[in-house]
Amino acid sequence: MTNIHYDNKHYELAENQSVLECLIKQGVPVPSSCRSGVCQTCLMQATAGTPPPSSQNGLKESLRLQNYFLACVCQPTEDLEITMPDDRHISAHATIRKLELLTDEIMLVELECASPINYRAGQFINLVHDSSHVRSYSIASVPRLDKHIQLHVRRLPHGRVSGWIHDELSFGQRVEMRGPAGDCFYVSGKPEQALLLIGTGSGLAPLYGILRDALDQGHQGPVRLFHGSRDLHGLYLMEELRELESRFPNFTYHPCLSGSEVPDGFAAGRVHEAALAETPQLKGWRIFLCGHPEMVKMARKKAFLAGASLQDIHADAFNVSHV
Numbered sequence: 001m002t003n004i005h006y007d008n009k010h011y012e013l014a015e016n017q018s019v020l021e022c023l024i025k026q027g028v029p030v031p032s033s034c035r036s037g038v039c040q041t042c043l044m045q046a047t048a049g050t051p052p053p054s055s056q057n058g059l060k061e062s063l064r065l066q067n068y069f070l071a072c073v074c075q076p077t078e079d080l081e082i083t084m085p086d087d088r089h090i091s092a093h094a095t096i097r098k099l100e101l102l103t104d105e106i107m108l109v110e111l112e113c114a115s116p117i118n119y120r121a122g123q124f125i126n127l128v129h130d131s132s133h134v135r136s137y138s139i140a141s142v143p144r145l146d147k148h149i150q151l152h153v154r155r156l157p158h159g160r161v162s163g164w165i166h167d168e169l170s171f172g173q174r175v176e177m178r179g180p181a182g183d184c185f186y187v188s189g190k191p192e193q194a195l196l197l198i199g200t201g202s203g204l205a206p207l208y209g210i211l212r213d214a215l216d217q218g219h220q221g222p223v224r225l226f227h228g229s230r231d232l233h234g235l236y237l238m239e240e241l242r243e244l245e246s247r248f249p250n251f252t253y254h255p256c257l258s259g260s261e262v263p264d265g266f267a268a269g270r271v272h273e274a275a276l277a278e279t280p281q282l283k284g285w286r287i288f289l290c291g292h293p294e295m296v297k298m299a300r301k302k303a304f305l306a307g308a309s310l311q312d313i314h315a316d317a318f319n320v321s322h323v
């Protein structure tokens with residue numbers, strides 16, 4: 001039986017229990033989101049004892065060396081003394097340079113970092129609100145094409161951080177951010193490979209970045225982007241995507257509507273089903289799936305069954321946070 005010591009209290013871990021599960025069960029508020037070692041919202045630090053290497057996957061080397069770990073996937077084999085991360089070591093500051101509604105619900109947020117950060121289009125950063133609310137937002141910008149980091153933030157009803165972003169942030173305000181992190185991005189090296197990008201809602205953010213990154217790097221294979229929403233109000237950047245379509249003959253854009261009204265020129269039904277109907281054989285394709293967790297889960301399964309190799313399927317499910 002292993003124990004964790006946190007904030008002057010001892011907690012005993014049950015068998016197969018993660019540090020996060022144990023603390024939350026005991027009523028300790030630890031931020032979390034994906035609960036699968038992806039979003040890094042549940043970052044903690046061991047001040048005594050060594051966290052298992054598997055709980056440090058995806059962390060920067062500097063954080064690993066300081067014994068930071070992800071509480072949601074940490075099942076320690078020895079006793080640990082742990083603490084919340086020290087913001088001074090892991091956070092950076094950025095200034096809001098633009099806030100613009102892309103749809104009624106989705107806001108374009110542009111951030112200028114106090115010191116430049118290295119990132120890839122499609123990765124995500126974590127925004128910190130009131131010290132304790134940490135949320136991931138995917139990056140729509142491409143470092144060599146765009147001056148500032150761009151995010152697309154969808155307002156959720158009563159959402160703490162998305163509500164703060166939509167209602168309270170203003171031009172010139174400083175915000176705290178962490179990251180970047182994540183491995184959902186374009187890697188050059190196979191310019192002939194076919195790419196299929198499927199997203200719902202603000203899941204277009206990483207896909208828009210990945211798409212422009214790939215085209216700008218001279219990707220030659222076919223590139224198909226399917227963006228889904230219930231109705232027309234939920235689709236955005238249509239003009240920009242049509243413009244890319246006219247500039248790059250290998251790129252096609254497929255807006256898709258799952259509601260009852262589907263004008264000509266739009267695919268009907270759920271976006272991953274429309275994409276799979278258009279492209280039933282996916283052997284050799286590289287696939288990017290972003291947005292609603294249920295869509296990502298179903299699309300991953302269907303893409304695999306259609307012949308895509310698991311290592312060619314990159315995904316970010318926009319799981320909502322738990323506190």
Ligand SMILES: Cc1cc2nc3c(=O)[nH]c(=O)nc-3n(C[C@H](O)[C@H](O)[C@H](O)COP(=O)(O)OP(=O)(O)OC[C@H]3O[C@@H](n4cnc5c(N)ncnc54)[C@H](O)[C@@H]3O)c2cc1C
Pocket residue numbers: 033034038039124133135136137138139151152153154155156157158159160161162163202203205206316317318319320321322
């Ligand atoms: C890797 C990753 C990338 C992401 N990228 C993006 C992105 O690019 N764009 C984007 O818009 N989102 C993205 N997300 C989702 C984002 O991180 C947040 O989860 C989202 O913005 C909601 O946060 P919030 O604080 O506004 O809502 P929260 O306050 O966390 O609430 C979430 C939902 O739960 C409900 N809720 C809250 N408290 C209660 C309660 N007590 N009882 C019942 N219901 C409750 C709220 O109404 C809301 O609908 C991403 C997530 C991940 C994991």
Ligand code: FES
Pocket residue numbers: 031032033034035036037038039040041042043070071072073
């Ligand atoms: S990495 Fe732990 S909640 Fe996402």
